[in-house]
Amino acid sequence: MTAWVRTLSELDLLWTRRQLRAHVVWLVSLALLLVLAATVPRQALESLRFTLESLLWIAPFLALSVGTAAWLKAAGADSLIAGVVSRAPVIAIAFAALLGAFSPFCSCGVVPLVAALLAAGVPLPAVMAFWVASPIMDPEMFLLTLPVLGLDFALAKTASALLLGSLAGFATLGLQRFGLFRQVLRDGVGGGCATSRLRQGPQVQWAVWREPQRRAQFGREALRVGLFLAKWLTLAFLIESLMVAWLPADMVAASVGGDRPWAIALAATVGAPAYVNGYAAIPLAGELINAGMVPGAALAFMLAGGMTSIPAAMAVWAVAQRGVFFWYLLIVFAGAMLAGYSYQGLVLLRAGGAL
Incomplete structure (x- = not known):
């Protein structure tokens, strides 16, 4: 009898620990708000207003991504998609x-969306290409960049999105062929290996609502992944609100201004963890270039700040395995x-200078 009581107590303690780990992110967010209050x-x-507005803004993307992932999972289409993309990785x-x-x-x-795709x-190689390229440029940002930083800078930023995304994808593909990144998503996000290896699954049934089992699987998957992503994005937006308030972008950018030899490397180093809104960074970069910052440093700062920051890195850490996370950071910084340096070299070449 004593052994049974001890076993039940141990199981209860284990369940409590698992529940605590499952809710620790929510508890950290709540504790942060209480300390601020x-x-x-x-x-x-x-911070509460900023977080709620950010969650409201991202809600349609979150719902679309989670719904798509749950639908494909319930339909049994994950292995089909993996097979189609794997047969033509370069094109993908x-x-x-x-x-x-x-x-x-x-x-x-x-x-x-990245979590849903995985x-x-x-x-991973195709997802990594999209992952790196997406935050750098979009049509609206291109049009806003033109009058402030000029056509050359806008084209350089667009080319950076295409080239860095492609470079990230092909480099990841090469590493996967050496056996790396076989496991991509963390437990709880809804992923398997998401590599080129096909996974066996049930027969594909796109109309998931016709079968009770598939409907139930869709609901479970959407709820699990949605809550997992929501709790990490909540904490990320809370921290982002503090960075916006206490670490203004103009102060961060001013620290990497000037035309010093190490300005570009310093700009990438500071820009990677710092939060810089892609649209707000446009007039800021224009002012800094007018004040003496070299264009290459401005581009490196905007790219690093656009691709990742402490809030974004937290979101990546939440969904990706540790090796994938550090690989992503390395790609961002090196890219x-x-x-x-490439853009600054072109600027100097056109001006008749030299590196």
């Missing part, structure tokens, strides 16, 4: 980079530097 009440209200990567460069997603907003069985 006790110390800086005005900022607590502002090029198309994903092109699609990303013209999609209206920010670094946080693209994460739910959960649906789309191989921003490569684009910055």
